[in-house]
Amino acid sequence: MTRTIFVNLPVADLKASMAFYAALGFTNNPRFTDDTAACMVWSETINVMLLTHDKWRTFTNRPIPPTSSxxxxxxxxxxxxxxxxxxxxxxxxxxxxxxxxxxxxxxxxxxxxxxxxxxxxxxxxxxxxxxxxxxx
Structure with missing residues (x-):
């Protein structure tokens, strides 16, 4: 298997974040997308997982940093x-x-x-x- 990175990011508004990343040139991979998460693809080996805050909290108890940090x-x-x-x-x-x-x-x-x-x-x-x- 090719080594691949999935960067996971907590987002406040999943649909708005998907639109933002699409505008930057990322494409959506529907295979890894649902109402709580979206996989946005930059290249064959670089993917960004946009996770609702509730979904993010299933992975970690650490706080979501403010947008200013x-x-x-x-x-x-x-x-x-x-x-x-x-x-x-x-x-x-x-x-x-x-x-x-x-x-x-x-x-x-x-x-x-x-x-x-x-x-x-x-x-x-x-x-x-x-x-x-x-x-x-």
Missing amino acids: SEVMLAISCGSRDEVDAMNRAASEHGGTADINPAQDLGFMYNRNLADPDGHVWEAMWMDMDAFPPSE
Whole structure:
């Protein structure tokens, strides 16, 4: 079996979160979706499980952090700078927040950070490996 990651995120409004992630370019996998959870697919090996708060609480007793806090920043690669910019625009147009941190442009790498409606932080990034500085 191919190693796959399922990132599990608690969400306040499952339908709104599904629409948000669809606007960013994720697709829904109905096989793992019901009224309490939705599987949103980024690639063959990267999936995001959106879980209602009640469903989340069946996995852990730890508190759900407020939308103003950050526990992790999830970085996902995009095919171009334009795709990074489009993802950030889509975030702001669909209930999220664009540019929660300053954009970073190192020439060979470009990224912008966004937050989903529940405050989960994502880094949309593009990298040109051919332009990556050699190690010394």
